Amino acid sequence: MSFAVPYKAGPVFDFPGVFKMKSYKKNTYIAMISSDTVYIVDCSDRNLKKHFTVVRDKQSLELYGNNEFIEWIDPKTLAVGSSTNIFFIIKKESGFQFDMTNIPIKTAILDTFACYGYLGIVHPSGNVEFYDKNAAKINDFKMPRTNGRLSCINFQRPSTLSGIFNGAPFFIFLEKKIIEENDEYIYYYLNETDALLSSYNPYYSSVAYSTPDNTVYCCGINSNFQKRFLVADKGFDNVIHLEWIKCGKVLLVFYESGIVISYSIDIGRFHKIETEIMRNSVSISVDSLDNIIFYSDYSKVQTVYIAEHQNSILMSSYGFADYFNEEKRLTLENLEAPEWLYPLKLVIKKDILNTYLIANENGIAIVENDKVVASKQLTVINAAFVLDFVFVFSSNNEVRIIDLKCKDRSMLHLDYKPKCLSVCEDKLCASCESQFTVFSIGKKDNSFEFYKQKTVKCKDLLKGVYICKDTIVVHSADDVCYEYPSNLILCTNIRSCFQSQNPSGVFMNNTTQIVLAYKHTILRFGAHSCFSDIGTLYTPNVKKFGEISYGKLNYLPFCLSYFSANIPVLKELKDLVEKYLQYESIIEVFATATLVSIDKNRLDQYVKAVNNYPNEFLARMYIRAFELIEPEGRPKLHACNYIPWLIFSQYATDEELNKILDGAPEDLIEIVKGK
Incomplete structure (x- = not known):
């Protein structure tokens, strides 16, 4: 499940007057402008200390006016537009300094966007001009509807231009050939008239948008999201920014007061986070590669790290915390991790205490007892623990099997890049959109043994495949x-x-x-x-x-009750409980299962199934059940003839006996008290 929220304040930058920011999906930089200065921060730097400042001189400002627009044309080229419609080019290879190239625009500019390495300049008329980074004009493009209000224009890969026209969110499917050859294109408008802000989600072909009463909706053009649904109801203050993160699974809604709503598509619910430090932001941008929010209140630029859950691990780009070990709040810095491991992208806990795999696309490391004990640089697409080995899915369809000292032990091949990994004991299942592969492995004298590999191609498109002990x-x-x-x-x-x-x-x-x-x-x-x-x-x-x-919800009582007629499964569940839980917790689980069985009308079945357990255990279980049960449920327990009532005289105190027999019929009281 996707859970991602603003979690911790990061570095503060003395960048006064910043009013516009832009990140780029395929680089680690975020660019921002004030009236006379361009700031570029390298988010791949662990402490965000690496940044570039480009100041325009007085003569440039007098000739061309203040900074007004900013856009990444490609991962290494930035365009900065002035109030007199001159665009200056800044290139990474020149150390992020102004290039001699500039692009003069003759008519008023409404907005800008970038696609396929071209700068798109939108005019109030709905006409769009495209230029390359060398200032050569590529072509003109006409919006499907003109002479109206255009806003929130943005291009998202692979091929969708989105925005709002006269309050209606729109999608234009814009292939590169359409731009270069004026080909026909497909477009779609939502039946909406008062959208103010929008953010397109390319992973689900959907759009989130806000309305004048600050309600936020989501709607789209595929079968999953054709009908609009509510994301955040009115009642908060003004919505100032919308942005999708986590591959389109989480929407962040930013409000003027500093409130942030994090909405998860995976579960259809939101979390409200009140962040005083983000109050009165004038510009917000999210570096989705590194999960960092940048925002400006016009006097300075501040940052907030986003935290996300990977199973029980709460992880951000700089460190992680383990829910099941509250002492485990580790950062890359106190782990003494190599610089190339920032930002963190993957943390997996092994089935033994204090052992973790941490990774990003640059490599992996093994953490034991709060220290990095081994690391290895290699291309990482995905990874998983299997027994005492790490399966690393790498470049060129390689599957590298590495031990806990990061030594290569074997290599396999897979014909695709897996998006989902699932592990059960000695089996690993890797899957992509069209197929899945099950690896069965073994270990002998601490050495890796590969048993078999089976790939299944599916007729249906897949989101994920999960392997269990007895099924897939x-x-x-x-x-x-x-x-x-x-x-x-x-x-x-x-x-x-x-x-x-x-x-x-x-x-x-x-x-x-x-x-x-x-x-x-x-x-x-x-x-x-x-x-x-x-x-x-x-x-x-x-x-x-x-x-x-x-x-928290303990679901084992429901399982015990449901499978009480299936003795092998019931034994398996009991063995599991006894292996992992303390005695009092085991009593609590079985007592709760007794109450669940009453509610599901299977009390007799459950009681008969557990009656072969030791008498002392049964006594403690039923004593606890009587402590937990509501008054109206007591007669049903009293009426169960399969409960071994005689055991209570041996294992229950007088006070416990009184609780058990409260409201019981006289004949049962006589049986329990041995009369």
């Missing part, structure tokens, strides 16, 4: 989850999935609830969740800026 769960692009190879449909309208290791299953967040696929069966629960561990679901909730709490 496929999440298709049409939001259906089914088992492989039986094709048994488990659930529909699925927004996101995540894996459960103990017990081995897959959780599926659909539009209304969370569903567990376990032992070829599904169990439904009420709340959406982010990750699980040892039979407990966790849902993050933001208290305030920098503080996250977690709602």
Whole structure:
């Protein structure tokens, strides 16, 4: 599940007067302008200390006017436009200094955007001129509708120009050939009349937009999002910026008062974060490669790091925290990690305490006891722990198998780049949009043994594939989850999935609830969740800026009750509980399962299934059940003839006996007290 929120204040820059910022999806720089200065910050620098300043002299300002526009033409070329419609070119190879090249524009400029290495200059008439970075004019382009209000114009790869025309968000599918040869193009307008701000999501072909009453909606042009839905209701103050992050899975809504809404498509809910430090921002931009928010209040530029969950790990570009070990709040600096590991992109916890894999596209490192004990530079597309090895999916379709000392142990090949990895014991499943591969491995005398590799090509497009002990769960692009190879449909309208290791299953967040696929069966629960561990679901909730709490739901009692007629599965669950939980927690789980069984009308079935457990355990379990149960449920427990009532005289105190027998019929009281 995608969970990402503004989490921690970062460096502050003494950049006065900044009123416009621009990031670029394919470089690590963010550029910003004041009336006379261009500032460029390198976000790949761990402490954000590397930046460039380009000041225009007095003569340039008098001749051409103040800075007014800024746009990245490509990853290495920046265009800065003046109030007299002159664009200056700044190139990285010249140390981010002004180039001799400039682009004079003869008519008024409304906005700018960049696509395919061209600078697009939008005029109030709806006409667009395209120039390359050497100031050569490429062509003219006409918007489908003219003589109206144009705003929020932006180009998103692979080929969509979006914006707002007279209050209607629009999409233009703009191929490079259309620009260069004036070919016909396809466009689409939403049936909306009062949109003010918009942000296009290329991953879901959808757009978020705000209205005059500061309500934020999302709508799109594919089957998933044709009907608009509410993201944030009115009631806050003015919306000043919208931006999608996390590959289009999370929308950030920024308000004038400093409030930020983080909306997750995966679960269809939002988190509200009140950030006093972002109050009265005049310009905001998000560096999505490094997950850093830049904002200006006109006197200075400040930064905020975004934190996201990767299972139980709360991670940002500079460090991570482990929910299951509150002491683990580690930064790359105190880990003494190599510089090339910034920014962090991946953190995975091994199934033993204090061992983690941290990685980005430059390489991996193994962390043990709060120190980097081994590291290796290589191209990383994805990675996972399997037994005592790390599978690294690298360039040229290589799968590098590396041990915990970062030594190469073997190499395999895969014909695609996996987007989703799933691990269960000695098996790894890698999947892309059209196929998945299961690797089965082994270990002998600490050496790697490769057993087999099987690839399955699918007719349906895939979002992810998850391997469990006894099945494989496929999440298709049409939001259906089914088992492989039986094709048994488990659930529909699925927004996101995540894996459960103990017990081995897959959780599926659909539009209304969370569903567990376990032992070829599904169990439904009420709340959406982010990750699980040892039979407990966790849902993050933001208290305030920098503080996250977690709602918890122990789902093992539901499993114990549901599978009480399946003795092998019940034993497997009991073994799991006994392996990981303390005695009192085990009692709590089984007592809660008793109450669940009452609610689901399977009490007799459950009681008969657990009656072979030791008498002392059963006594403690039922004593706790009577402590937890509501008064109206007590008669149902009292009426169960399968409860071994005689055990309480041996294991219950007088006070506990009184609680058990409160409201019980006289004949039961006599049995329990041995009369």
